[in-house]
């Protein structure tokens with residue numbers, strides 16, 4: 102599918118490469134279209150580059166990779182198409198949001214034409230690049246209000262190599278955002294280390 106990516110940083114380039122390897126048609130967008138083209142060319146994976154507006158024009162689904170503190174303001178300045186899928190992987194570290202509230206709900210309110218699905222926020226970019234740890238695939242929980250958008254993003258989660266886990270409506274996004282906060286605390290404060298990821302163990306293999 103055609104995927105536009107907003108931003109050219111670590112998560113953006115990691116997912117761009119994974120999706121290009123899975124035969125998706127990816128365009129990396131940037132605030133600086135020249136940087137978008139340069140970063141895309143450097144990935145050397147058949148990925149196009151340009152401005153953030155080019156990524157929106159290109160994508161059936163658009164991935165939002167802005168810093169958490171810039172995401173709501175950032176999307177409100179962009180013009181999405183009606184019904185466009187907006188995959189939100191932002192995290193709330195350092196932000197003061199009330200319990201139950203989430204960046205995802207705020208992003209949905211700031212980009213009301215889109216169908217927001219929260220995904221990819223619970224895994225570090227290095228784990229994402231190589232998501233099988235020992236023999237277990239890292240978990241890829243996602244949530245959103247639109248069932249079709251959720252199904253499509255579930256496919257993109259699987260195509261990135263993660264174990265897709267449908268976590269329900271967008272009101273659940275605060276849980277995914279807190280799961281990421283737990284991972285950050287374990288990895289960087291409690292000595293667990295960053296080369297780790299959450300997995301969901303099932304009694305029966307599916």
Ligand SMILES: NC(=O)c1ccc[n+]([C@@H]2O[C@H](COP(=O)([O-])OP(=O)(O)OC[C@H]3O[C@@H](n4cnc5c(N)ncnc54)[C@H](OP(=O)(O)O)[C@@H]3O)[C@@H](O)[C@H]2O)c1
Nearest residue numbers: 108109110111112131132167168169171191192222225226
């Ligand atoms: N790093 C991780 O392992 C990880 C894991 C899960 C979730 N996340 C979340 O994913 C998001 C991206 O993380 P990252 O580590 O990939 O960050 P990053 O490397 O800093 O990339 C963020 C990109 O967003 C764009 N950007 C920066 N400031 C902006 C602004 N003020 N307005 C609009 N765009 C801006 C930049 O692209 P241009 O300069 O090209 O516009 C930049 O490359 C964050 O919300 C983070 O919490 C990160």
